[in-house]
Amino acid sequence: MTDWFRSLFTGESRTRDIALVLIGSLLLWEGCVWLFQPPAIILPAPSDIWQSFIATPGTFLRNMLYTLGTTALAFAISVALGVILAIGIVQSKFLERTVYTLLVAINSVPKVALAPLFVIWLGTGLEPKISVAVMLAIFPIVIDTVLGLRSVDPDMLNMARATRASKLDVLLKIRLPNALPSLFAGMKVAISFALVGAIVGEFVAGGKGLGFLVLTAQGQFDTTRVFVSLVLLGLMGTVLFYIVDIAERLALPWHVSQR
Amino acid sequence: MNATVRPVPYVAIANAGKVYPSSHGAVTALSDINLDIRPGEFISIVGPSGCGKSTLMKCVAGLETITGGTISVAGQPLSGPPDGMGVVFQRDVLLDWRTILDNVLLQAEFMGRPRAQYRDRAMQLLDRFGLGGFEKRHPWELSGGMRQRASICRALLCDPDLLLMDEPFGALDAMTRDDLNVELSRIWQGTNKTVLFITHSISEAVFLADRVVMMSRSPGRIVDVIDIDLPRPRSLSIRETPAFGAYTQCIRHHFAELGILQE
Numbered sequence: 212m213t214d215w216f217r218s219l220f221t222g223e224s225r226t227r228d229i230a231l232v233l234i235g236s237l238l239l240w241e242g243c244v245w246l247f248q249p250p251a252i253i254l255p256a257p258s259d260i261w262q263s264f265i266a267t268p269g270t271f272l273r274n275m276l277y278t279l280g281t282t283a284l285a286f287a288i289s290v291a292l293g294v295i296l297a298i299g300i301v302q303s304k305f306l307e308r309t310v311y312t313l314l315v316a317i318n319s320v321p322k323v324a325l326a327p328l329f330v331i332w333l334g335t336g337l338e339p340k341i342s343v344a345v346m347l348a349i350f351p352i353v354i355d356t357v358l359g360l361r362s363v364d365p366d367m368l369n370m371a372r373a374t375r376a377s378k379l380d381v382l383l384k385i386r387l388p389n390a391l392p393s394l395f396a397g398m399k400v401a402i403s404f405a406l407v408g409a410i411v412g413e414f415v416a417g418g419k420g421l422g423f424l425v426l427t428a429q430g431q432f433d434t435t436r437v438f439v440s441l442v443l444l445g446l447m448g449t450v451l452f453y454i455v456d457i458a459e460r461l462a463l464p465w466h467v468s469q470r
Numbered sequence: 471m472n473a474t475v476r477p478v479p480y481v482a483i484a485n486a487g488k489v490y491p492s493s494h495g496a497v498t499a500l501s502d503i504n505l506d507i508r509p510g511e512f513i514s515i516v517g518p519s520g521c522g523k524s525t526l527m528k529c530v531a532g533l534e535t536i537t538g539g540t541i542s543v544a545g546q547p548l549s550g551p552p553d554g555m556g557v558v559f560q561r562d563v564l565l566d567w568r569t570i571l572d573n574v575l576l577q578a579e580f581m582g583r584p585r586a587q588y589r590d591r592a593m594q595l596l597d598r599f600g601l602g603g604f605e606k607r608h609p610w611e612l613s614g615g616m617r618q619r620a621s622i623c624r625a626l627l628c629d630p631d632l633l634l635m636d637e638p639f640g641a642l643d644a645m646t647r648d649d650l651n652v653e654l655s656r657i658w659q660g661t662n663k664t665v666l667f668i669t670h671s672i673s674e675a676v677f678l679a680d681r682v683v684m685m686s687r688s689p690g691r692i693v694d695v696i697d698i699d700l701p702r703p704r705s706l707s708i709r710e711t712p713a714f715g716a717y718t719q720c721i722r723h724h725f726a727e728l729g730i731l732q733e
């Protein structure tokens with residue numbers, strides 16, 4: 212027991228350090244609210260946020276699940292579509308000149324501003340939310356995968372050509388594995404973008420989800436409920452990021468970054 | 471009729487030239503190369519860095535197109551890489567995501583042949599090159615010499631008629647290098663493979679070859695072809711014989727005359 216207690220303060224542990232910083236911040240926050248007594252509409256205490264959550268946990272969890280579903284689905288679509296697009300761009304000069312150039316151009320447009328358009332086109336269901344999320348998440352996937360597919364050692368391609376390997380073999384056995392590290396780098400950005408897109412979609416299309424909860428709570432000036440939703444969003448974003456991170460470790464044991 | 475007197479060359483290079491276009495103007499890497507390689511012959515190419523050895527090999531491999539003259543392999547003018555060829559590159563180019571065995575079997579996969587048929591042969595080759603027990607490892611777990619040996623196994627897997635090797639032992643220590651020279655010599659002896667072997671080392675060239683081709687720089691051209699009339703099989707001790715010394719001295723002398731080597 213004392214060993215365990217001492218180990219809390221010695222040695223190196225990322226989990227322990229993070230937990231200590233988090234608990235410390237929460238205590239500081241709680242203390243400041245207790246000391247300065249700001250109105251709850253400006254800043255609720257962590258304990259109030261917890262109370263608000265356990266008052267209606269079902270509502271929060273149901274909406275969180277909805278946002279999670281939207282994010283996951285949009286992420287999956289972005290990865291599938293993004294990789295296919297990237298392969299097309301690398302294999303065809305025509306697609307590179309047209310699609311890739313356009314994609315890079317569109318990428319510099321603030322895409323969030325396009326979200327209301329999707330509500331007009333697709334209504335207020337799941338579709339506009341997915342569309343906004345895919346629109347945000349697909350860019351890092353395409354751009355990073357194209358880079359990875361292209362940056363193959365020329366001698367490796369020569370080696371394949373010397374055996375008269377088919378184009379498909381070169382794609383599947385050299386280019387794609389070579390692009391995996393870049394694809395994962397893109398996926399780490401894309402998973403956050405998909406979550407942002409899902410929330411923006413819920414802001415403009417309404418109906419369900421944590422984004423919608425934030426909006427309605429704000430309408431009722433219920434700052435505490437806004438905070439509950441934000442905390443849940445933060446948790447979700449972190450967990451999703453680490454899922455991709457773990458997937459990367461499992462998929463790329465051979466890569467320099469993982470050895 | 472002629473063919474019965476002199477065998478048809480397996481590789482025929484006639485007046486071949488290669489000019490690389492580049493932003494600093496055209497670079498003439500090869501000029502007026504003439505060389506006939508008989509079937510089953512072992513040819514070493516020596517020459518200073520930048521004289522176009524790699525370029526010549528890539529042209530014979532059909533990986534680069536010549537900008538003048540002709541190259542034919544097995545009687546066919548080249549249009550792309552010929553059939554039944556194995557290439558060992560200057561760097562090992564193994565795939566990091568595959569095990570050593572899978573890297574060797576890649577040759578069969580790329581040539582559209584069933585992996586299962588080549589598994590035993592791959593294991594045999596790995597054994598012969600001292601990589602037995604390492605087949606499940608990944609390239610990044612092996613030393614540079616082991617990686618290069620694996621890439622030689624890959625080139626040999628499908629029993630190529632034509633083997634092209636670009637300074638395969640260039641990065642190895644002298645002892646490993648001697649070892650692999652003997653092994654390569656032995657493997658070649660038992661087959662009738664035609665080999666084009668590029669090296670910086672005069673003694674390695676003489677030790678392995680039936681004929682040594684000397685190249686010189688700017689532009690890359692052949693300055694001399696020397697028949698090596700040493701008995702086979704050759705062991706390392708042959709390097710101490712006067713005949714061997716005479717060959718290396720003759721080549722060194724010739725390079726010195728050209729101002730490439732100092733005597």
Ligand SMILES: Nc1ncnc2c1ncn2[C@@H]1O[C@H](COP(=O)(O)OP(=O)(O)OP(=O)(O)O)[C@@H](O)[C@H]1O
Nearest residue numbers: 490491492497499518519520521522523524525526
């Ligand atoms: N892709 C290329 N584009 C332009 N110039 C090239 C290219 N490849 C080679 N060269 C030039 O051709 C010449 C011969 O190069 P090559 O690689 O064949 O030399 P090498 O004899 O193999 O040298 P080393 O022994 O150092 O490997 C050099 O002057 C080089 O700069």
Ligand SMILES: [Mg+2]
Nearest residue numbers: 523524560636
């Ligand atoms: Mg070279």
